[in-house]
Amino acid sequence: MDLTRPTFYITTPIYYPNDFLHIGHSYTTVAADALARYKRMRGFDVMYLTGTDEHGLKIQQRAEQAGQDVHEFLDGIIAWIKDLWAKLDISYDDFIRTTEERHTRVVEALFERLIDQGDIYLSDYEGWYCTPCESFWSERELVDGKCPDCGREVQFVREESYFFRMSKYVDRLLAFYDAHPDFIQPESRKNEMINNFIKPGLKDLCVSRTSFDWGIHVRRDPKHVVYVWLDALTNYITAIGYGSDDPQMQAKFERYWPADVHFVGKEIVRFHVIYWPIILMALGLPLPKKVYGHGFLMMRDGKMSKSKGNVIDPKLLIARYGSDAIRYFLLREIPFGQDGVFTPESLVQRLNYDLANDLGNLVHRSAAMMHRFVGGAVPASSAFGPLERDLAALCEQTVAEVEQHMDDMQFSLALGSIWSLIGRANKYIDEAAPWALNKAGERERLQTVMYTIAEAIRYASVLVAPFLPRTAEQIWAQYSVEPEQTTWESLRRFGTGAAGRAVAQRDPLFPRLDVEAELEALGALANKGRAPSSGTTAAEPNQPGPSQSAPVAAAKPAAQNATGLTPSGGPPEVGGKPRIGIDVFDQVELRVGQVELAERVPGADKLLRLMVNLGAETRQIVSGIAQHFQPEALVGQKVIVVTNLKPVKLRGVESNGMILAASHEGTLKLATVPPEMPNGAIVK
Template identity: 50%
Template sequence: MNKKNFYITTPIYYPSAKLHIGHAYCTTIADAIARFKRLAGYDVFFLTGSDEHGQKIQRTAESQGVTPLEYVDKIVEGFQELWQRLNISNNDFIRTSEPRHQKVVQEIFKKIQDKGDIYKGSYTGLYCTPCESYWTEHQLDENGCCPDCHRPVEKVSEEAYFFKLSNYADRILDHIEKNPDFIVPTSRRNEMINFIKQGLEDLCISRTSFDWGIPVPDDEKHVIYVWFDAVINYITPFYDDPDRFQKFWPADIHLVGKEIVRFHSIIWPAMLMAADLPLPKQIYGHGWLITDSGKMSKSVGNVVDPMLLIDEFSADAIRYFLLREITLGQDGNFNRDALITRINSDLANDLGNLLHRTLNMINKFQGGIVNAFDGESEIDKSLKNDAINTATEYKNLMENIQLSDAVKKVWTFISRANKYIDETMPWKLAKDETQKQTLSNTLYNLVESLRIISILISPLMPSTAQKIFEQLNLNDFEKIQIEDALTFGKFPINHKINKPQQLFPRIEVK
């Protein structure tokens, strides 16, 4: 069978400081989508990385008395450790300081230059150093500051290379209008259309004021503008490998924060057009995580460190909260009390109790053996229907990247299964010799529901799903497919399950 391919990326993060929960949010979404696609039988390539060049990094490194590379090495190590702790299943990690990336950037630069869409000129502009961005007068905010970060800009003049972005305005507008799903959500799409309609100016894509970057081919006193360098990371892993390039490019989704949609939906496509390469299928702009004291920022001092949260609550609890609480595309609120409430009610209580009660009863009433079922009551039938409907709807929601709704669907079914225990009262059945088969049926249905639940939550909370699998004493967790959740009755009979173990301890609220 011909495997379907799927390629998803996160932005590559800037190593000027440790990552905060907002970065963890974006990467967790991408991971859940990547894992779901694998579960649905796709051959998935999932890329993340670090965007390491630029004046800001060079200045910070100098102020600390280290080279830029020494400075970023240490921070990027922290990125990679965080993704490992958060159970992120990326297939590759791009560092823009790597030779393999430098080579591709220079090749793309040369290709566009040979075509005549890169030319040398002189640039005087208003520059925002934190954003590494030049702005024109009319783009500045009402205070004459950077429209992205609202910090002051400075007037800079230098000899520079330019990319003929203006050549591509009509083609990009046309592409956005003909492909309604190219930029999601619609609010971002409309912003981009308006932005292009104001006219696109050629983009200055080189700098001479510092040297921490990729040199312009054959003109080494210039380094390539950090954004031009960074977006190319998405093709770096397979640019030199025609088979893999064919297989994974164009990307299915570039998942990005809403503040960088512009670079991904205008500049990057124009670069690809200039290099005669296909455009990504979708740019998805997600919202921001807001804390109770506003948008997270270092200067406000309200940055939430995901590593500390993982230490305290476990990676899966954090993943669950991020995927469940925030509707993709909108801003979401990060709040510690809400996190603890979710852990206690949804994870320790609903999911934890369902597993614990079910396994306990099988151990107590049937010596740990799952018996064959025979016949079904109306309640059984309704539980089975709910299980299949949940799995089917979940699959559709995940395919449409409605992650939060997919999570809610599964938890509605978990509540339903807990209610089934109260309705059927297995402890009563166990006391009645004539109800033996009914008891076996009931416990079978519960353990089978747990098998299905563990498959559905595997993209969201991979280690919890695996723990449930292990407690059910099922094998081949790595091989499960979404189809395995769409049929009720696959749980093996005369099967010995394990002793229940706690999935999530309750968090004491002080």
């Protein structure tokens, strides 16, 4: 650690490793990573912490199911998680596991201290327990006296428990909110916290259990296991040396605490802005500066679940597209703080438009011109003209914008600013037209233009580095950018980049993807991975009260009607349309076809993609009949196809025709012809 630099301590939730992580967890961790990398570039001594919350009944049971010792089970998952973070280029400085001695010993000690102080007291926990759900419910939460989740019988349980006297600190907590209006982000969460939990009277928190064994035992009363939050939240201080005997670790704690920001999913905001500050008050420690509750990453067709077949293993995505592409999508597509929806279409579009077309092509076309026009190296510039000054101003302005957005933790906006610059650079090339200068033999002007392009690319590469670390490195290597020209400070003045640097011609940074092929592949990717089916956060799912929702939650099933191609029924009712002459009808070409391939269009619940053999050709047709037919059942079927319809795109898939079907009161049957009719035969 460098004592001369200001510190920046950032954390993710510690994830619950009862299963493999999914792309929702990756989202939090990638966001924290981008901020950590940015702060490092800005000269901060960054401490970026992530880790795992390894205690609790669920873990115990999962290990038993797997026939493994708990430690063995955990080590396997933790190795998988660390491998995921490595694949995503997560630059964490420490990874804490709550089963580590540096954590358990301190939690034991502070539990004792809090009892001695009177902040923790022994009492009885009473509630209703649903055995299958492993959930506790209060009297009011029950629905008709039954479990509100599953509707089954619940049992009244009374269990001796330790409680944390939260109520004692409420006034101080409210005063803290007042003094630190930015503590809770986004701000809308603050009202929810105050109105729902504090105003009605903050209840004391149950902090121990006797019903399971896998956890940190209370020293003076070992039948009790420290329950969830006191164990999980304190990772933020134990990891950096709180309560350590080692003077070096103590110094580390003094240096980094309080944390600058805790990134958390919105479902655990409450624990981080109410219980955690109060625990810290009880320990006499300063409070973190900010808690940022970000939104969920959702799937279009609902919550990720194996039964729905929409779970995507982040490692498979990374393997297919690269970590930078996934990082870019997550940070650009979803405004931090809001929910976002992951769809194969949006992923492929972001990668094609933003990465391949804009950034990738800028870097690629510029390198080609360096070779064609100026000998493969960045030339020296002479005086800038208006075009150059304009671009230079935007470059410098973009730096300021990105800094502002990063201060606000608005990653999508920061990337938006950077991409405006990239767009402007592409436009500059068109305006300055180096190829025309080359033809006209205007060497000096050509060199200035090529220098300016290289400098703009250097700006883009440095700005993009916190988000797309690999891409930045690749650009620097390709354009031979010296390390001192890749620093944030090197962006203060446009035109300080060195001339004479060799430029290599490389393959494009990002391949242009074939949309259809990718949608198909992404559909196939779903559910293939060993992705989890339940949420994992710093919360354990079996605590009293409503069970925790997963960071990946259900998107509202949007009303998605296929436009343009309705389930190929006839008119809404007989006589519902005006009469036409044979000449009008004759404009419609109908032919016999045979379905060769049928599959669902990923993300669309009504659409099937069909390949239909029409004799002379095989056509792709998208039809809104998925709710009536299993794809397999259609293969081989003879159908009647409208062959002269204009092509349309449905869910991004081109449909080149329409098949006929009859519908009546919710049922739908294909219009067909006997199998002996050859494909391509005219129907009239």
